[in-house]
Amino acid sequence: MDARWTQMLIRLVVLCLAVLAPPAAAQTDTGRVEPLRLLGIFDDASGDWIDRAVVRDTLGNETLTTRFGVATLNVLVPIAGFYLVEVRKEGYAPRRLRLRADSTYELMIALQRNRLGDAAQLPAMVTTGKRLIVEDAGERSGFFNRCESGVTCIGRAELDRRPTAYLDNILGAKPGIHRECTKRSHGAVFNPAPNRPSEDDLVGCLITMRGTSGPGYCTPVYFVDGYEWQPLGGTVQAQLDKFLPPSRIEGIEVYLATEPHPVRFETGPFSGCGAVVIWTR
Numbered sequence: 001m002d003a004r005w006t007q008m009l010i011r012l013v014v015l016c017l018a019v020l021a022p023p024a025a026a027q028t029d030t031g032r033v034e035p036l037r038l039l040g041i042f043d044d045a046s047g048d049w050i051d052r053a054v055v056r057d058t059l060g061n062e063t064l065t066t067r068f069g070v071a072t073l074n075v076l077v078p079i080a081g082f083y084l085v086e087v088r089k090e091g092y093a094p095r096r097l098r099l100r101a102d103s104t105y106e107l108m109i110a111l112q113r114n115r116l117g118d119a120a121q122l123p124a125m126v127t128t129g130k131r132l133i134v135e136d137a138g139e140r141s142g143f144f145n146r147c148e149s150g151v152t153c154i155g156r157a158e159l160d161r162r163p164t165a166y167l168d169n170i171l172g173a174k175p176g177i178h179r180e181c182t183k184r185s186h187g188a189v190f191n192p193a194p195n196r197p198s199e200d201d202l203v204g205c206l207i208t209m210r211g212t213s214g215p216g217y218c219t220p221v222y223f224v225d226g227y228e229w230q231p232l233g234g235t236v237q238a239q240l241d242k243f244l245p246p247s248r249i250e251g252i253e254v255y256l257a258t259e260p261h262p263v264r265f266e267t268g269p270f271s272g273c274g275a276v277v278i279w280t281r
Helices: 003-020 129-134 140-148 155-160 167-171 236-243
Strands: 026-027 034-037 040-043 054-057 062-064 070-072 081-090 095-100 105-110 152-154 177-183 204-212 219-226 249-255 275-278
Touching: 040 081, 095 105, 105 155, 129 140, 140 152, 140 249, 155 249, 167 177, 167 204, 167 236, 167 249, 204 236, 219 236
Parallel strands: 040 105, 219 275
Antiparallel strands: 026 034, 040 070, 054 062, 054 081, 081 095, 152 249, 177 204, 249 275
């Protein structure tokens, strides 16, 4: 049997033993017993388990892998039915994962070692705002730096002024944003002008941006805490309006299709449209 397949079989056995070994369930604050949700982490090159890797969710909760490379996800907090986690270990490239909370029980992932070259081969110092944004890691900690470098941003002060607003109200006045609204009285789609009729006459407004693949507009890609938000049925914008009112948002970044952006936000059809990046509180 191939050595790699042997290692994979051993990992599966260990992970299954971890599931069967007591405690076999976690108890919530309500007293309800839930099955353990386990994440096994191993070295992609050697196949060895990775001890004390950090598994952290977007709210700051974290756990460590055991000496068998297994972490318990139950201590983390899912957002809208998903665990949004980042796995880090010194000497390895970080991994970001989006896992369904209702079906993730046993999962294994591999981490790849960082291949750091000679210090003399490090990139030269960035001297322009555009280069700063393109080479930015796209993490929460860099939000204010990106905003100062020219990214269109919405911070807490603006969100506090509109505590009940939806995304189309928050984003609609930003440069490059197009609101496609349905009028209650006619059922027609139109782009409200600054002197538009009362908002009470609007059924809903969809945020779009000018795309690069044609003359029309397209729906931007949405990221929540750095992870692309996949629709669970219906539109992404409607789902985010439901799950993330302004009181739960720390800040928003807006990237038009033609603007520089961190590589992290290229997931999805970014080449044809822009991106809206939301950071939660």
